[in-house]
Amino acid sequence: MNSIYCCHTPHTPWYKRKLILASIFSINALLVTPFITQDFQLLLYANTLFSMMWVAILLGLIASGIIDTFVPKRYIEKMLSKSNKRTLLTAALLGTLLSTCSHGVLAISMQLYKKGASIPAVIVLLTSSPWANFPMTILLWTFFGKLGLLLILLAIAIALLTGFLFQQVSKVNFLDNNPVASPPNLQQFSILKDIQSRFQNYTWTIPTLLRDTKAVIKGSIAISDMVIWWFIIAFVMASFIGYYIPPSIFETYLSSSALGLFNTLGIATILEVCSEGSSVLAFELYNQTQSIGNVFVFLLAGVATDYTEIGLLWSTIGKRTAILLPLISVPIILGVGYLLSVLI
DSSP: OOOOOOOOOTTSOGGGOHHHHHHHHHHHHHHHHHHHHTOTHHHHHHHHHHHHHHHHHHHHHHHHHHHHHHSOHHHHHHHSSSOSHHHHHHHHHHHHHHOOOHHHHHHHHHHHHHTTOOHHHHHHHHHHHHHHSHHHHHHHHHHHTHHHHHHHHHHHHHHHHHHHHHHHHHHTTOSOOOOOOOOHHHHSOOHHHHHHHHHHHOOOOHHHHHHHHHHHHHHHHHHHHHHHHHHHHHHHHHHHHHHHSOHHHHHHHSSSSHHHHHHHHHHHHHOOOOHHHHHHHHHHHHHHHOOHHHHHHHHHHHHHTOHHHHHHHHHHTOHHHHHHHHHHHHHHHHHHHHHHHHHO
16 A cells, blocks of 8 residues: 655655754753753753653554555545635645644645645645544543644634635635646545455455555654654744743733734744644644744744745645645735734
8 A cells, every 4th residue: 555655755865864963962961961950850841841742742653554555646636626615624634644744734635636636625634634624523621621733723724714815815726727637537536435345355364464564664654753853842932942941031022912913923934843733833832822823823823924835835735826826825814813812
């Protein structure tokens, strides 16, 4: 079964892998600093933060491995080629199945576009998947409780609204054109029949179960190579930020006011961190400001203004799509973030 992930590095020597390098650098920084400052409370602060994270991370990796093993990529390709409202809902739903970070879904989205997916569907997938996928649901629930689910629902709603506005722009022929049609074999392909066939032909034997278990583990390792190094960097950053930066700094510059939201937008734009890593930093931001509006802007605006994402949209789809994404989504994100700051 084809993997739905990107960014695999199976041929990279272990000592050059980002996970290993990030672990060595970040953990050393976390362990050496207390000896220099003679203040070991930093380690206690980091331990408290880590104790909240590790279960969600483990469950997310396992879920990712299961999805990678049992959800074929052609299911997604089949369901994203049309440009209508149902396709947008499908894209948002499939975003929950990708189980990949904001950088991973970027490459997947571009691949699907090249296979015939419509631009509005790609935009919905690109903006909803980093927050609506199952591992992130677990993580945001762990950090924010019911507010985490609210963040996810609002992220999906904004992704759908952005995709709908892209459809309206497409009607006046302002969007870039996708010259690739959906492959003919996918036009005749039935997902339900394929699921029935797979279930009927599955052999419930120990060798088969062992094979699939190994595949799930392999998928979990693949996603860990892609996102865990972001987790580690963000975890160490959050530990230093939370322990050393005075709360008054957050209250002055990152408050729930309109200026504070714009400052948060600026940080999210500059700080290019994977969605899983952003969630850790967002939790620390919430600890310091108690403003879910700032958290919302920090999480969603980071994806909408990511310069890697905009650059790849420009080169793969076209400049109009790349420019329209932040122009359409950022004002909506700021508006919703301000309402959250006022109401919650």
